[in-house]
Amino acid sequence: MKIYLVGGAVRDRLLGIADDNTEKDWVVVGSSSTEMLDLGYRQVGKDFPVFLHPDTQEEYALARIERKLGIGYKRFEFDVSSSVTLEQDLSRRDLTINAIAQKDDELFDPFNGQEDLNNRILRHVSNDFSEDPVRVLRVARFAAYFKNFGFEVEQETYQLMRQMVASGEVDSLTPERVFKELNKALSYGTPSAFFKVLTACGAYQKVFPSLNNHIYQNYSNSFEFLDNLNTKAHIKFSIWLKDENKYNIKCPKQYQQLSELTSQFYKFSKDFINKSSREIFDFFTQTDALRRQDRFEDLLTVFKLLEIDILPIKHLKNLLKNIDISRLDKLDFGKAIQIEKKLIIDSFIRKIKK
Template structure:
């Protein structure tokens, strides 16, 4: 940032996550600035490009960083868009900071390095509290999801949700405010939480305030559902889902697509008939309908939807991989599109490994099934139609020959693995 690029009367302050993360010693991300003492016309005259549709935000002409005019907000309707925004030369930095969500996000830094912290954000950073800035927090239902998502990122550092903030979030849920959230924003917050180091904290926070039953009822229904303790010492299916999520984050940090598959792999267990419990026969197929409903409601993108469907349907097959016939292995690979998109098999293997290791006492368990699945995928891919083509062989006959050759290659790969 070059101060000379700003209007002469303006003062810019670094705000939000950039200040918070620097104080926590975390890697820097995007930098956001708030500007006081000027207006939109002066910003544009200085070369800044206006990009904000709902409030005055501008891009710096050289760095491309976002500069927002200091503003206040007044609630006028439901949801997170029902606000009247006021931004002019008279709005102070302190007024702008007061409208923010959490105290740890309401710290500003001046050009000389001085911190402006009117709400005690530094003290909350030290105490590891996630605390709301003011009662106005309750005016924006998206903040319930943002708070849970922040915990998914910051819980490994010891952060907890302050009791007063939890009570406020619970009141927002009880008032029905979350019903006004649009699916795209729910998915956006969920996806960012799934890419965080401890996504289980996202579920725990939402469940604590009652929001999980509103935004992810298919997942909320898993809590309290028992499993066989010899396979699942943690017993509770909801707890198991949390453990699988965290294991997926450990195996593939930042991979939200894998995280979504981990989140939804056992949805069918909430639908197991009571007389069958704690067994869950057929839960992998029973889970496909609630998974489809969740994906449709949140408008989940195709990549996440496809992998989650594959994992939900196939995770038991992968667990018992050694029992499958060679032809069945090829069919599994084909069902999952693994011969057209080989990377889908890598993620399927990782998701199944997370499921196996996401159990009490199983965190360091080896998972040879994943290696075997990948090896069979590679063996099948190595066989091409040109390798089996013979004079006069075409159409269905060529396809049958290719299939037989791939099954044989899968068998040979499994034999090599068995031989060590």
């Protein structure tokens, strides 16, 4: 049995960006499931044997080769026999920069990943790349992750990705996997590269078919507003979709609700001080600003990042939040609070328009 550190931990260390929090993946050559279990590892993989170390809980996968059985990324047959070599295992990985292994201080780099790291190139390992449509998303995500390092997708890799789009291979991606890669890309400082790469290979329209894709025809510039925003992924998600009235992207409720409110009230917020009292009352009601305060703060963050003056909205919200309810009619409290809110909004609008 030989154990090698592989993938991102090796790649990032060579780039000088690894830290103690970097996730480590290990590949085990010359072993078997029985031996791993006897050593105290706990098996977690269903499709192929992956084991958790009994102490560190890090993932150890038996070296494997695979054969595609049909369209999509789940229909593979795996060979994890003890005869599978390290090079065979590395050959089925997506990019050369992810196909470098390390044992002690020795590097194993059969596909020249270090050279591509030095030249800032994202290059597929082999034509087997085209068998897994998730790799289109991963290349786009790595383009976002490494944008500030100057990495570019190699042209032959782009061509393989275009062929995967044309063949319908990308159509088999599940909404859950699309969101997983999207969310990771949005967590990076420069997510625009994720969308640019998908657009350049024709996958953006396939992966996000419900969007108004004509907005992003000039893909070299359209997404750059998302870069260098010091905020969370769900905020960037809402900014990305601010012009979309309707979309079909499977995502957590936090993302969906905030993005829908952004789309609904983005234009409204830009002209907030010119709206009628009734429209402003409806705005605070529909956003549930006083009860869902954390979500409303997220909405204000979105508006602020979109260069909208949120101070009038914030000030009025605070006035509404601090109503002295002790003096209101307790017999018909619901009606009394609504009347008080409308009076506050009317007074605010009059003052701001003077």
